[in-house]
Amino acid sequence: MENRGDTVAFVTLGCKLNYSETSTYAREFEEHGYSVVKSTEAADVYVINTCSVTDHSDKKCRNIIRRLHKKNPSAIIAVTGCYAQLKSEEILGIEGVDIVLGAEYKGQLYAQVAKIEKKGASRAFSCERNRIESIFPSFSTGERTRSFLKVQDGCDYFCAYCTVPIARGKSRNLPIALLVQEAEKIAASGIKEIVLTGVNTGDFGKTTGESFLDLLKALNGVEGIERYRISSIEPNLLTEEIVRWIASGTKFLPHFHIPLQSGCDTVLAAMKRRYTTDMFRSKIELIRENMSYVFFGIDVIVGFPGETEELFMETYHFLESVKPAFIHIFPYSVRPNTVAASMPGQVDSQVKDERVKRLEELSDRLHAEFYAENKGREEEVLFESTMKGGMMYGYSRNYIRVEAPYQREKIGKIVKVVL
Template sequence: MENRKKVAFYTLGCKLNFSETSTIARSFQDEGFDRVDFEDVADIYVINTCSVTENADKQFKQIVRKAMKLNDKAFVAAVGCYAQLKPEELADVDGVDLVLGATEKFKITDYINDLSKNDMGEVHSCEIEEADFYVGSYSIGDRTRAFLKVQDGCDYKCTYCTIPLARGISRSDTMENVLKNAREISQQGIKEIVLTGVNIGDYGKGEFGNKKHEHTFFELVQALDKVEGIERLRISSIEPNLLKNETIEFVSQSRTFVPHFHIPLQSGSNDILKKMKRRYLRELYADRVAKIREVMPHACIGVDVIVGFPGETDEHFLETYHFLNELDISYLHVFTYSERDNTEATEMEGVVPGNVRAKRSKMLRGLSVKKRRAFYESQIGTNRTVLFESENKEGYIHGFTENYVKVKTPWNPELVNTLHEINLTKIDEDGSVRMEFVNVPV
């Protein structure tokens, strides 16, 4: 038996990165490598980087050090968004042998002929204009759900964002391939698929490198709803201006799409939204939330918001706070603005001091806790369907209802990756919800 090489992966950032790591991992397995955990000794460590937060940049060095501690002769490769934006910077990190940009990362096995350490990281990265082809991918995070990539890149020019620089133009998978991947996932016994992309509401554009929409996001949703064997489909983040009434209405009647939306707001102040070059104003956002509530009163609505954007005064921040406080939403993801090279926002006046950014972030995180609690309370006494996860956490098994309420019940391995009708009974001290089975599982 030949000595097979071992490869390990570490993913920073979003669900999209996780789906791409899985695809890259499968290409290694096709070449005869064995995949092991990142905590194990491996011959190659592949780190899929992120550029959205300051934090992800710093984490990279720590992860390289961790890999080198496990095996100081291991070959270390960096791929992903940060590798596209600042390849030389990553190549300079002690221990890094290879840095691949946006188009090269899916051909990584072509670059790994010789696993000897390099004195200096070797860089292969494209001009981002060359990232005009599409590579489909999906990941199986655990046994219960998979992230299915349907779109990549972005044509929006938000003034704080490096994603278009890191991932290129908006382009999509073919409908045929998305449906093929969805069927493959369902055949593996996975019950839930989460649709991911950079700007998934823009799905259909550039399928063949052009700007014409071959299909719309709504048509994709309709087609996926018919795929046999999938119990649940969840839409990840979608821009408010691209979330149309027809999609909301379809989800409310759908066989598989769940009543859970995650819609980036970024600011509740129209002045700041304009400075950010977002493609809507707060009135449209409030309208989207009202529409969802009208047809799905029990839906879960998550919101992304950025604090401390240049020029955000106390008045602007309070506008955001009050807007969100009055809005019927379920939780917030709060991001503290951080300066990114080559973005318009770094040139703007009115830099918000770090301590003010931190204070505003804390206020919105507190509001999120209040919102989630109120949403959970509104669900007590209702019957929902839960999909149980695979982990035993301190003697409990957790799961999520279709409308994203986190529930817990005493650990029972037979419940893993199964769906059950339950009644939500009370909120526990840890914030999750206790439940009773409506139909006692056999």
């Protein structure tokens, strides 16, 4: 099938890691003569990179497969990602699916698709967890100003609600030297900002014995890259050494995305998280002592089994006192084969919805307060290439979204603006 001049379309669901992997698949197809088209267009091959974080994600994936097959019955459909790893048989049972690739085979996606001569030559691959040992380098290039670079994959934590360790396997990473080369490739394409992504990014080093801080220091030296963000880091892995180094005038920005999941120690223990609310608070304080106007994005799960109204309110008050700039709120979703799935005290979905709503209101208030604190300050903004209604968009160092009249010469540049 090589060099036939065929077309391929991608659908990506879920996290930034999936987006960076999809970009890598796309580059590989292009290297073999394929043109990448939109998933709304007719294509010879459709690749669906799935997520399985909730029931809803699984359902969305099934609907997409059915829709694509109905519109393009002769197209080859390949499914990869977390849902493919966790439920390969279920996906193979959907009409139109030709190939299901578990995590171990993700780096070989093009090669496996190319082996299929015609529609209907179904293949599935073993998806046992202990087989997931590979990791392939990937970075996104969809935006011309910012790239997501995968530095780590998998997780050894096994939080009570999470299927990601089963879907993505053990914590593993690419060597620093190779990641520096990847960052140099990104810089050579003119991109100025890199977001480091992983499943448990701060757990970097399990494969190579290197440290996360050494990775940050090495990447900081890459010429042409002017800004770095860390997509997400577990609070227990955000050490004082890392915080002080970032604050010492590096290219790493005052923007931290830290999963909290619950602001109540009883719930945190039931979730099998590796920190207490005191530890979490001390990390936030440490960062604020060393950096100013920091954007904190915090993940929270509401309605975890056993979360009573009283325990939920502990989370609410904790968040109110920590004052993040944004709260990412997820209603708890039962995932098969997790400890939490069989826990007593499952919370009614209406109660979860109502708690989500209350936290959304809190998030909106805190978000507005953060913007008000920043109003009138001078900030550096990197404008992105998208133009909408004559406007261009970009992000400040501390992740404030800025809108300004479109000026071509400012795209991809770091520009000083008064917020």
